[in-house]
Amino acid sequence: MEIDSIHHFPGHMQKAFRSLERLLSLVDLVVEIVDARAPKATRNPFLREAISKKKSLVVFSKTDLADPSVTKLWAAKAKADGNDPVLLDLSKEKALPIVSKAIEPLLKAKREKEARYGMKRQKSRLLVVGIPNVGKSTLINNLAGSRRAKAANRPGVTRSEQWINLPGDLMLLDTPGILPSSYDDARAALRLSLLGSISEQVLPIEDLGRVLFGFIKENYPSALSSRYGLEDVSSLHADFVLDAIASSRGFLLPGGNKDREKAALALLKDFQAGKLGRISLERPDDA
Numbered sequence: 001m002e003i004d005s006i007h008h009f010p011g012h013m014q015k016a017f018r019s020l021e022r023l024l025s026l027v028d029l030v031v032e033i034v035d036a037r038a039p040k041a042t043r044n045p046f047l048r049e050a051i052s053k054k055k056s057l058v059v060f061s062k063t064d065l066a067d068p069s070v071t072k073l074w075a076a077k078a079k080a081d082g083n084d085p086v087l088l089d090l091s092k093e094k095a096l097p098i099v100s101k102a103i104e105p106l107l108k109a110k111r112e113k114e115a116r117y118g119m120k121r122q123k124s125r126l127l128v129v130g131i132p133n134v135g136k137s138t139l140i141n142n143l144a145g146s147r148r149a150k151a152a153n154r155p156g157v158t159r160s161e162q163w164i165n166l167p168g169d170l171m172l173l174d175t176p177g178i179l180p181s182s183y184d185d186a187r188a189a190l191r192l193s194l195l196g197s198i199s200e201q202v203l204p205i206e207d208l209g210r211v212l213f214g215f216i217k218e219n220y221p222s223a224l225s226s227r228y229g230l231e232d233v234s235s236l237h238a239d240f241v242l243d244a245i246a247s248s249r250g251f252l253l254p255g256g257n258k259d260r261e262k263a264a265l266a267l268l269k270d271f272q273a274g275k276l277g278r279i280s281l282e283r284p285d286d287a
Protein backbone atom coordinates (compact mmCIF):
# COMPACT_ATOMS: atom_id res chain seq x y z
CA MET A 1 0.00 0.00 0.00
CA GLU A 2 1.38 3.35 -0.98
CA ILE A 3 -0.47 6.12 0.72
CA ASP A 4 2.11 8.61 -0.51
CA SER A 5 1.41 7.84 -4.13
CA ILE A 6 -2.25 8.85 -3.95
CA HIS A 7 -2.83 12.16 -5.60
CA HIS A 8 -5.47 14.69 -4.57
CA PHE A 9 -5.41 13.17 -1.09
CA PRO A 10 -6.48 15.82 1.43
CA GLY A 11 -4.21 16.22 4.43
CA HIS A 12 -6.67 14.99 7.06
CA MET A 13 -7.45 11.90 4.94
CA GLN A 14 -3.79 11.17 4.54
CA LYS A 15 -3.32 11.31 8.28
CA ALA A 16 -6.26 9.00 8.93
CA PHE A 17 -5.11 6.50 6.33
CA ARG A 18 -1.62 6.51 7.82
CA SER A 19 -3.00 5.18 11.07
CA LEU A 20 -5.02 2.58 9.17
CA GLU A 21 -1.99 1.52 7.19
CA ARG A 22 -0.76 -0.82 9.90
CA LEU A 23 -4.11 -2.62 10.21
CA LEU A 24 -4.28 -2.96 6.45
CA SER A 25 -0.78 -4.41 6.38
CA LEU A 26 -1.89 -7.26 8.66
CA VAL A 27 -4.57 -8.64 6.34
CA ASP A 28 -5.12 -10.27 2.95
CA LEU A 29 -8.71 -9.27 2.45
CA VAL A 30 -10.65 -6.09 3.13
CA VAL A 31 -14.39 -6.12 3.72
CA GLU A 32 -15.69 -2.63 3.03
CA ILE A 33 -19.08 -1.89 4.50
CA VAL A 34 -21.43 0.84 3.29
CA ASP A 35 -25.00 1.78 4.24
CA ALA A 36 -27.47 0.56 1.60
CA ARG A 37 -29.55 3.74 2.07
CA ALA A 38 -26.70 5.89 0.74
CA PRO A 39 -23.95 3.65 -0.64
CA LYS A 40 -22.08 6.54 -2.20
CA ALA A 41 -22.15 9.05 0.65
CA THR A 42 -21.20 6.37 3.19
CA ARG A 43 -18.19 5.23 1.18
CA ASN A 44 -14.75 6.64 1.67
CA PRO A 45 -13.67 7.69 -1.83
CA PHE A 46 -9.99 7.03 -1.18
CA LEU A 47 -10.21 3.48 0.10
CA ARG A 48 -10.26 1.83 -3.34
CA GLU A 49 -7.05 3.50 -4.35
CA ALA A 50 -5.36 2.87 -1.01
CA ILE A 51 -6.09 -0.86 -1.19
CA SER A 52 -5.72 -1.28 -4.94
CA LYS A 53 -3.36 -4.20 -4.47
CA LYS A 54 -5.60 -5.99 -1.98
CA LYS A 55 -8.57 -8.23 -2.57
CA SER A 56 -11.74 -6.66 -1.28
CA LEU A 57 -15.41 -7.29 -0.85
CA VAL A 58 -18.13 -4.66 -0.60
CA VAL A 59 -20.97 -5.25 1.86
CA PHE A 60 -24.18 -3.20 1.83
CA SER A 61 -25.55 -3.14 5.38
CA LYS A 62 -29.01 -2.10 6.56
CA THR A 63 -30.74 -3.42 3.45
CA ASP A 64 -33.80 -3.95 5.67
CA LEU A 65 -34.04 -0.15 6.01
CA ALA A 66 -33.36 0.71 2.35
CA ASP A 67 -35.77 0.80 -0.57
CA PRO A 68 -35.31 -2.65 -2.18
CA SER A 69 -35.83 -1.39 -5.73
CA VAL A 70 -33.11 1.24 -5.27
CA THR A 71 -30.75 -1.26 -3.62
CA LYS A 72 -31.16 -3.45 -6.70
CA LEU A 73 -30.02 -0.55 -8.91
CA TRP A 74 -26.98 0.09 -6.70
CA ALA A 75 -26.05 -3.59 -6.66
CA ALA A 76 -26.24 -3.77 -10.46
CA LYS A 77 -24.08 -0.68 -10.79
CA ALA A 78 -21.47 -1.96 -8.34
CA LYS A 79 -21.41 -5.31 -10.14
CA ALA A 80 -20.88 -3.56 -13.46
CA ASP A 81 -18.00 -1.66 -11.86
CA GLY A 82 -16.40 -4.96 -10.83
CA ASN A 83 -17.38 -4.92 -7.14
CA ASP A 84 -20.24 -7.39 -6.93
CA PRO A 85 -21.59 -6.49 -3.48
CA VAL A 86 -23.04 -8.63 -0.71
CA LEU A 87 -26.41 -7.36 0.52
CA LEU A 88 -27.09 -7.88 4.20
CA ASP A 89 -29.67 -7.23 6.85
CA LEU A 90 -27.38 -7.52 9.83
CA SER A 91 -30.29 -7.23 12.23
CA LYS A 92 -31.58 -10.64 11.13
CA GLU A 93 -29.31 -12.52 8.77
CA LYS A 94 -26.33 -14.71 9.55
CA ALA A 95 -23.54 -13.06 7.60
CA LEU A 96 -20.93 -15.81 7.72
CA PRO A 97 -22.23 -18.20 5.03
CA ILE A 98 -23.02 -15.31 2.70
CA VAL A 99 -19.68 -13.55 3.19
CA SER A 100 -17.68 -16.82 3.02
CA LYS A 101 -19.28 -17.69 -0.30
CA ALA A 102 -18.62 -14.24 -1.73
CA ILE A 103 -14.99 -14.36 -0.63
CA GLU A 104 -14.24 -17.75 -2.20
CA PRO A 105 -13.69 -16.41 -5.75
CA LEU A 106 -11.36 -13.74 -4.34
CA LEU A 107 -9.18 -16.49 -2.90
CA LYS A 108 -8.98 -18.46 -6.13
CA ALA A 109 -5.44 -17.45 -7.05
CA LYS A 110 -4.23 -18.17 -3.52
CA ARG A 111 -5.86 -21.61 -3.50
CA GLU A 112 -4.44 -22.45 -6.91
CA LYS A 113 -0.98 -21.51 -5.78
CA GLU A 114 -1.33 -23.67 -2.66
CA ALA A 115 -2.44 -26.61 -4.80
CA ARG A 116 0.43 -26.10 -7.27
CA TYR A 117 3.03 -26.25 -4.52
CA GLY A 118 1.27 -28.93 -2.48
CA MET A 119 0.92 -26.48 0.39
CA LYS A 120 -1.61 -26.66 3.21
CA ARG A 121 -4.52 -24.22 2.91
CA GLN A 122 -3.32 -20.97 4.36
CA LYS A 123 -5.56 -18.85 6.53
CA SER A 124 -6.90 -15.67 4.96
CA ARG A 125 -6.97 -12.66 7.20
CA LEU A 126 -9.90 -10.26 7.00
CA LEU A 127 -10.33 -6.66 8.10
CA VAL A 128 -13.73 -4.94 8.22
CA VAL A 129 -13.50 -1.26 7.28
CA GLY A 130 -16.00 1.57 6.93
CA ILE A 131 -16.93 5.07 7.99
CA PRO A 132 -18.62 5.58 11.39
CA ASN A 133 -22.03 4.00 12.01
CA VAL A 134 -22.26 1.80 8.91
CA GLY A 135 -22.37 -1.41 10.97
CA LYS A 136 -18.73 -2.50 11.31
CA SER A 137 -19.06 -3.79 14.89
CA THR A 138 -22.39 -5.43 14.08
CA LEU A 139 -20.81 -7.24 11.13
CA ILE A 140 -17.80 -8.36 13.18
CA ASN A 141 -20.04 -9.67 15.98
CA ASN A 142 -22.33 -11.33 13.46
CA LEU A 143 -19.42 -13.04 11.67
CA ALA A 144 -17.67 -14.04 14.87
CA GLY A 145 -20.76 -15.19 16.75
CA SER A 146 -19.78 -17.11 19.86
CA ARG A 147 -16.24 -17.45 18.53
CA ARG A 148 -15.55 -13.90 19.60
CA ALA A 149 -15.09 -14.86 23.24
CA LYS A 150 -12.43 -17.34 22.25
CA ALA A 151 -10.31 -14.77 20.47
CA ALA A 152 -6.66 -15.29 21.21
CA ASN A 153 -3.55 -13.26 20.79
CA ARG A 154 -1.26 -14.45 18.10
CA PRO A 155 2.44 -14.01 18.65
CA GLY A 156 4.07 -11.51 16.40
CA VAL A 157 1.23 -9.03 16.26
CA THR A 158 0.43 -6.19 18.59
CA ARG A 159 -1.37 -7.39 21.72
CA SER A 160 -4.39 -5.19 21.25
CA GLU A 161 -5.34 -6.95 18.02
CA GLN A 162 -7.32 -10.09 18.56
CA TRP A 163 -7.80 -12.59 15.80
CA ILE A 164 -10.96 -14.60 15.57
CA ASN A 165 -10.88 -17.92 13.77
CA LEU A 166 -13.80 -18.42 11.41
CA PRO A 167 -14.71 -21.59 9.55
CA GLY A 168 -13.32 -21.93 6.03
CA ASP A 169 -9.76 -20.95 6.95
CA LEU A 170 -10.68 -17.36 7.58
CA MET A 171 -9.38 -15.16 10.35
CA LEU A 172 -11.04 -11.92 11.30
CA LEU A 173 -9.33 -9.01 12.98
CA ASP A 174 -11.67 -7.97 15.76
CA THR A 175 -10.83 -4.26 15.52
CA PRO A 176 -12.48 -2.54 12.56
CA GLY A 177 -10.65 -0.03 10.42
CA ILE A 178 -12.49 3.23 10.87
CA LEU A 179 -12.41 5.32 7.72
CA PRO A 180 -13.05 9.05 7.76
CA SER A 181 -16.31 10.21 6.20
CA SER A 182 -15.84 12.39 3.20
CA TYR A 183 -18.23 15.24 2.82
CA ASP A 184 -16.62 17.68 0.48
CA ASP A 185 -19.84 17.40 -1.45
CA ALA A 186 -22.65 19.22 0.38
CA ARG A 187 -25.24 16.63 -0.59
CA ALA A 188 -23.13 13.80 0.78
CA ALA A 189 -22.77 15.75 4.04
CA LEU A 190 -26.52 16.19 4.20
CA ARG A 191 -27.13 12.48 3.63
CA LEU A 192 -24.61 11.53 6.29
CA SER A 193 -26.30 13.80 8.80
CA LEU A 194 -29.78 12.51 7.88
CA LEU A 195 -28.45 9.01 8.58
CA GLY A 196 -27.07 10.22 11.90
CA SER A 197 -23.60 9.14 10.95
CA ILE A 198 -21.80 12.43 11.47
CA SER A 199 -22.08 14.46 14.61
CA GLU A 200 -21.13 17.73 12.93
CA GLN A 201 -24.18 19.91 12.53
CA VAL A 202 -24.42 20.65 8.84
CA LEU A 203 -27.78 22.27 9.49
CA PRO A 204 -29.89 23.10 12.54
CA ILE A 205 -32.19 20.16 13.43
CA GLU A 206 -35.33 21.97 12.31
CA ASP A 207 -33.85 22.58 8.87
CA LEU A 208 -32.64 19.00 8.66
CA GLY A 209 -36.20 17.91 9.40
CA ARG A 210 -37.49 20.18 6.64
CA VAL A 211 -34.98 18.75 4.18
CA LEU A 212 -35.96 15.21 5.13
CA PHE A 213 -39.64 16.07 4.74
CA GLY A 214 -38.94 17.61 1.30
CA PHE A 215 -37.17 14.43 0.24
CA ILE A 216 -39.95 12.19 1.53
CA LYS A 217 -42.63 14.36 -0.09
CA GLU A 218 -40.93 13.99 -3.44
CA ASN A 219 -39.84 10.36 -3.29
CA TYR A 220 -41.95 8.49 -0.74
CA PRO A 221 -45.14 10.56 -0.40
CA SER A 222 -47.09 7.87 1.46
CA ALA A 223 -44.36 7.19 4.03
CA LEU A 224 -45.91 9.49 6.65
CA SER A 225 -49.42 8.08 6.52
CA SER A 226 -49.23 5.19 8.94
CA ARG A 227 -46.92 6.83 11.49
CA TYR A 228 -48.41 10.33 11.53
CA GLY A 229 -51.76 9.89 9.80
CA LEU A 230 -50.73 12.33 7.07
CA GLU A 231 -52.30 10.75 4.01
CA ASP A 232 -51.36 12.98 1.11
CA VAL A 233 -48.39 15.19 1.82
CA SER A 234 -47.86 16.38 -1.76
CA SER A 235 -49.45 19.76 -1.12
CA LEU A 236 -48.26 20.23 2.47
CA HIS A 237 -45.62 22.66 3.69
CA ALA A 238 -42.82 21.31 5.89
CA ASP A 239 -43.75 23.56 8.83
CA PHE A 240 -47.35 22.36 8.72
CA VAL A 241 -46.08 18.79 8.93
CA LEU A 242 -43.67 19.58 11.79
CA ASP A 243 -46.57 21.23 13.64
CA ALA A 244 -48.76 18.19 13.02
CA ILE A 245 -46.07 15.90 14.41
CA ALA A 246 -45.59 18.21 17.40
CA SER A 247 -49.34 18.17 18.11
CA SER A 248 -49.64 14.43 17.89
CA ARG A 249 -46.69 13.93 20.21
CA GLY A 250 -47.55 16.76 22.59
CA PHE A 251 -44.35 18.68 21.83
CA LEU A 252 -45.34 22.14 23.03
CA LEU A 253 -43.22 25.12 24.00
CA PRO A 254 -43.98 26.99 27.27
CA GLY A 255 -46.08 29.64 25.46
CA GLY A 256 -48.18 26.93 23.79
CA ASN A 257 -46.47 27.05 20.40
CA LYS A 258 -45.53 23.79 18.72
CA ASP A 259 -41.97 22.66 19.34
CA ARG A 260 -40.81 22.19 15.75
CA GLU A 261 -37.30 21.30 16.80
CA LYS A 262 -38.50 18.33 18.82
CA ALA A 263 -40.84 17.36 15.99
CA ALA A 264 -37.98 17.48 13.48
CA LEU A 265 -35.84 15.32 15.76
CA ALA A 266 -38.66 12.79 16.09
CA LEU A 267 -39.03 12.69 12.30
CA LEU A 268 -35.29 12.12 11.87
CA LYS A 269 -35.17 9.39 14.51
CA ASP A 270 -38.20 7.66 12.99
CA PHE A 271 -36.55 7.72 9.58
CA GLN A 272 -33.23 6.43 10.94
CA ALA A 273 -34.96 3.58 12.75
CA GLY A 274 -36.95 2.57 9.67
CA LYS A 275 -40.29 3.53 11.21
CA LEU A 276 -41.34 5.39 8.06
CA GLY A 277 -40.76 2.33 5.91
CA ARG A 278 -37.87 1.44 3.64
CA ILE A 279 -36.31 4.63 2.32
CA SER A 280 -33.13 5.15 0.30
CA LEU A 281 -31.53 8.58 0.22
CA GLU A 282 -29.46 8.11 -2.91
CA ARG A 283 -29.98 6.57 -6.31
CA PRO A 284 -27.23 5.68 -8.74
CA ASP A 285 -28.82 7.89 -11.38
CA ASP A 286 -28.72 11.01 -9.15
CA ALA A 287 -26.50 13.56 -10.76
Ligand SMILES: Nc1nc2c(ncn2[C@@H]2O[C@H](COP(=O)(O)OP(=O)(O)OP(=O)(O)O)[C@@H](O)[C@H]2O)c(=O)[nH]1
Binds near residue numbers: 065130136137
Ligand atom coordinates in the same frame (compact mmCIF):
# COMPACT_ATOMS: atom_id res chain seq x y z
N1 LIG B 1 -31.73 -2.41 10.93
C1 LIG B 1 -30.40 -2.60 10.85
N2 LIG B 1 -29.58 -1.98 11.74
C2 LIG B 1 -28.26 -2.20 11.63
C3 LIG B 1 -27.69 -3.03 10.64
N3 LIG B 1 -26.35 -3.00 10.77
C4 LIG B 1 -26.08 -2.20 11.82
N4 LIG B 1 -27.22 -1.71 12.35
C5 LIG B 1 -27.36 -0.74 13.45
O1 LIG B 1 -26.62 0.42 13.10
C6 LIG B 1 -26.03 1.03 14.25
C7 LIG B 1 -24.55 1.21 14.05
O2 LIG B 1 -23.94 -0.07 13.99
P1 LIG B 1 -22.46 -0.34 14.52
O3 LIG B 1 -22.15 -1.77 14.26
O4 LIG B 1 -22.29 0.17 15.88
O5 LIG B 1 -21.65 0.59 13.50
P2 LIG B 1 -20.09 0.88 13.48
O6 LIG B 1 -19.71 0.99 12.05
O7 LIG B 1 -19.37 -0.12 14.31
O8 LIG B 1 -20.07 2.31 14.15
P3 LIG B 1 -18.79 3.05 14.85
O9 LIG B 1 -18.18 2.09 15.81
O10 LIG B 1 -19.44 4.21 15.51
O11 LIG B 1 -17.88 3.47 13.76
C8 LIG B 1 -26.39 0.10 15.41
O12 LIG B 1 -27.52 0.63 16.06
C9 LIG B 1 -26.72 -1.22 14.75
O13 LIG B 1 -27.63 -1.99 15.48
C10 LIG B 1 -28.59 -3.66 9.70
O14 LIG B 1 -28.22 -4.38 8.75
N5 LIG B 1 -29.93 -3.40 9.86
Ligand SMILES: [Mg+2]
Binds near residue numbers: 136
Ligand atom coordinates in the same frame (compact mmCIF):
# COMPACT_ATOMS: atom_id res chain seq x y z
MG1 LIG C 1 -18.11 0.09 16.02
